[in-house]
Amino acid sequence: MTAGQAGPVAVVGVGLIGGSLGLALRDRLPGLVVRGSDPSPAALRAALGRGAISTAADSPEAAAAGCSAVFLAAPVGEIPALARRVLAASGPDTLVSDVGSAKAGVLAALGPAERERFVGGHPVCGGERPGVEHARADLFERATYFLTPAPEARPDLYRRLHALVLALGAHPVAIDAAVHDRLMAMVSHLPHVIAAALIRQAAETTPSGREALRSAGPSFRDLTRVAGSNPPLWADILLANREALGAVVADHAARLTEVGEALRRGDRAWLEAFIQGAAEGRERLRQEEPVPAEAAGPWRVVIGVPNRVGVLSEVATALGHAHINIEDLDLRPAGPEEDEGELELTVAGADAARRALDLMSGRGFRARVEEG
């Protein structure tokens, strides 16, 4: 089954992200039924009015019944409870996914059987303004869309989610849930915490705000732009990632304390090396930015996948961590007489195919490469 042949899809929560999911799926997969539910009747009416959903349901359970896939686009703190409800109310072949910015906590809240049909997702995109009225069909275009399959994740359902994400125009990237959470803590949640701490400190300790803002450097103004936005939403986001974020916040505080000690010592060499290290770090991060998509033809990497739990998530996550972009994914389960099925990945170009082959062989998988 490809995304184009998918059965009805449900979107639980029709705000900016949920509404955009509906718009994008209906745009890319004409004829697809998209059912929506939302605790706010007004939001649900607005989503219908905008064509973000084709049918309104009066509960998550009603929306999910008989669907091939359900996207939970509710506030991140509500995801675990909602996932359990929707998993219980939907059929044995329904994929359930979410769009929250913290992934490990949701998986930990579910049981092994629930994790077979729940595959977490996190599209890295968003808009300045919330609500379905700002939803856009192209919100996911070229965005990184993290997928965090647990070892128990059913390969056919992972494949269905991968195909839907491709249909959105996004780049699916499999990643370990804990690695994902540390990454988001570092590049998104910590900067928000710093922004809030910085603006509070400025407001509380400077003799007057007027001079402070008149004399603020560009980095202070850049920072204050996000500070204090949507307190309930951000309290949820920070809390949903509390473990990874706590460690990253403590690390950052320790680094600042080191700077304070160097200042006390008057240690010019240390301070210069500290800033020089930042210049080098920035350069390193830059060099690792994705190279523009090469005009490379499709190659197939065919991997023998034994009949044991966790193989799909292991393969997908290993390729994701190695930045090997999977353009398509097909699956032939093991037959009754076979020990192994086959996972067929399409990647761009001979180089990506060779790297995938090396990686899989190194992990003990039987794998081969085919052009075209």
Added chain:
Amino acid sequence: MTAGQAGPVAVVGVGLIGGSLGLALRDRLPGLVVRGSDPSPAALRAALGRGAISTAADSPEAAAAGCSAVFLAAPVGEIPALARRVLAASGPDTLVSDVGSAKAGVLAALGPAERERFVGGHPVCGGERPGVEHARADLFERATYFLTPAPEARPDLYRRLHALVLALGAHPVAIDAAVHDRLMAMVSHLPHVIAAALIRQAAETTPSGREALRSAGPSFRDLTRVAGSNPPLWADILLANREALGAVVADHAARLTEVGEALRRGDRAWLEAFIQGAAEGRERLRQEEPVPAEAAGPWRVVIGVPNRVGVLSEVATALGHAHINIEDLDLRPAGPEEDEGELELTVAGADAARRALDLMSGRGFRARVEEG
């Protein structure tokens, strides 16, 4: 003497700021002789070529000799030694000022007699790129230009600097040197430290830079823009303000540690209040931004200034801290038979005049207000 009748002015260090000072002064005060010196002969030639200076001198002392004012536009770490040299080499009526971003350390490095002729300054402006080739006559246009007169500062020399700053198109604001340094630590130096610490942490701890940058939120990207720029220059800047900055860095680290504790407790109410406080802090800082200049006529505030050291710096700093913008400043020293001279300030509008009057009366000065 007004700025227009000033004698030669020297600019020691003809980089972006020094070069722009020369361009602006020569543009606004036609006929003014601007002498420049710089350790780099190439920079000095370039400054001559761009018309930023009218004469090149081969040492700070040679540039300063016979000048009415000398601006030290050298790296901030070199200012104290340079100030002593130039004060020693110049005449008893030469004003010496600087443009560094930390002020208390310079004053502390000078003796009381030196502080009579040295009045610190700090134009809050700058460009992306250093060097006289990027200097602009309008760099100071509408910029806040902090002045930090010590109690010993000679009123006539303070007035000369005030007039020159007005001639540049900037807004002179008197401020206590220690208050200035804490303010800059908060809104400029700490954000630079954070930016460097954040990019180092990301480069050192994320599994790979590529995913980090692909998934980075806008606040992370905003921050990384300034991180690591010009390590020797920034090491000097941080070190020049080490006392105030050390306190501000420690305060920030303590705030982050509190966030870490709230995350450990899972304290949603605390986290929401923390972010809500940032929203309120930002609002407070915004409300105190300068109101657009009212179409208000000039009012004069005439203040009796007794014959004692420190009166000028007290009056100017008190008005600066109260955000009363001094548009012009005139001075009538006490005559041989008088206990008091008069300081005449021009401010915009009756409201500013009344506030200045209240402030000065409250401090025990004899003061009156005159329209027009």
